[in-house]
Amino acid sequence: MFDSITVQTATEVESISILIFTIALSFVLSTLLAFVYQKTFRGLSYSRNYVQSIVLISIISAVVIQSVGDSLSRGIGIMAAMSIIRFRTHFKDPRDTLFLFAALAAGIACGSYAFPVAIIGTLGFSIAAIVLYYSPLGPNSYFDGMLRFNLQVNNSQQKELERLLQEFCKSFALVTMREMAQGERLDYAYHIKLRKAKRHEDFMAELKRIDDLQGLSLMMQESTVDI
Incomplete structure (x- = not known):
C-alpha cells in the first residue's frame, strides 16, 4: 500500500513539473514572437494589448491541450465550453492574424509535448518574419x-x-x-x-x-x- 502511495505521489510531482515546464516554454516562445512582431512592425501605432495577447493565448492553448490529454470526452466538453466564447476582434492587417496563429501553434505543440516542433517552428517563423522584413518584399517606407x-x-x-x-x-x-x-x-x-x-x-x-x-x-x- 505504501509503495502505491509513493508511486502515485512521485507521478503527481512529475506531472506538475512537466506542466510548469510546458507553460514556461510556451511563455518563452510566445514572448519571442511578440518581440519579433514589435521589432518588425511598421505603422503609426501598435496595440500593447495585442502584443500581450500573443503571449497569453499561447499559454492558454498549452493548458487546454494539457487538459484534453488523450480523453475524447474531455476534449468534446472543452470544445463545448469554448464555443460559448465569441471572439469578435477584427484585424486590419493579415500579418497580425499570422502572429496570433503562430502563438497558438507554439502553445499547442508545447501542450502536446512536441517540444522540438514548438522550438524549431517558432524559431523558423521568427527568422522568416525578420528576413521578409528586410527583403525587397518588406515595406519600402513607413510614416510617422x-x-x-x-x-x-x-x-x-x-x-x-x-x-x-x-x-x-x-x-x-x-x-x-x-x-x-x-x-x-x-x-x-x-x-x-x-x-x-x-x-x-x-x-x-x-x-x-x-x-x-x-x-x-x-x-x-x-x-x-x-x-
Whole structure:
C-alpha cells in the first residue's frame, strides 16, 4: 500500500513539473514572437494589448491541450465550453492574424509535448518574419505623421509647398484630396516621414508662411506608441 502511495505521489510531482515546464516554454516562445512582431512592425501605432495577447493565448492553448490529454470526452466538453466564447476582434492587417496563429501553434505543440516542433517552428517563423522584413518584399517606407491643410485651387505657391515637403520629409504620400468651399478650395491629407535632421516645429513654421494655407494640422506619432 505504501509503495502505491509513493508511486502515485512521485507521478503527481512529475506531472506538475512537466506542466510548469510546458507553460514556461510556451511563455518563452510566445514572448519571442511578440518581440519579433514589435521589432518588425511598421505603422503609426501598435496595440500593447495585442502584443500581450500573443503571449497569453499561447499559454492558454498549452493548458487546454494539457487538459484534453488523450480523453475524447474531455476534449468534446472543452470544445463545448469554448464555443460559448465569441471572439469578435477584427484585424486590419493579415500579418497580425499570422502572429496570433503562430502563438497558438507554439502553445499547442508545447501542450502536446512536441517540444522540438514548438522550438524549431517558432524559431523558423521568427527568422522568416525578420528576413521578409528586410527583403525587397518588406515595406519600402513607413510614416510617422499625418499632415492636413486646405489650399485655394490653382494657388501660385503650390510649387513652394512641394519644395518644403521634399526638404523636410524623407517620404510622403497623398492620402486624400477633396473639394471644399464649393470647389474653390482643396483639402489635402498627407502621410509623412520627417528627415532625422529636421524638426516638425520648423516644418510647421515654414508651412505657415505660405499665403492662403488654412486648417494646418500635424499629428506626429512614434511607431511604438500604444493605442
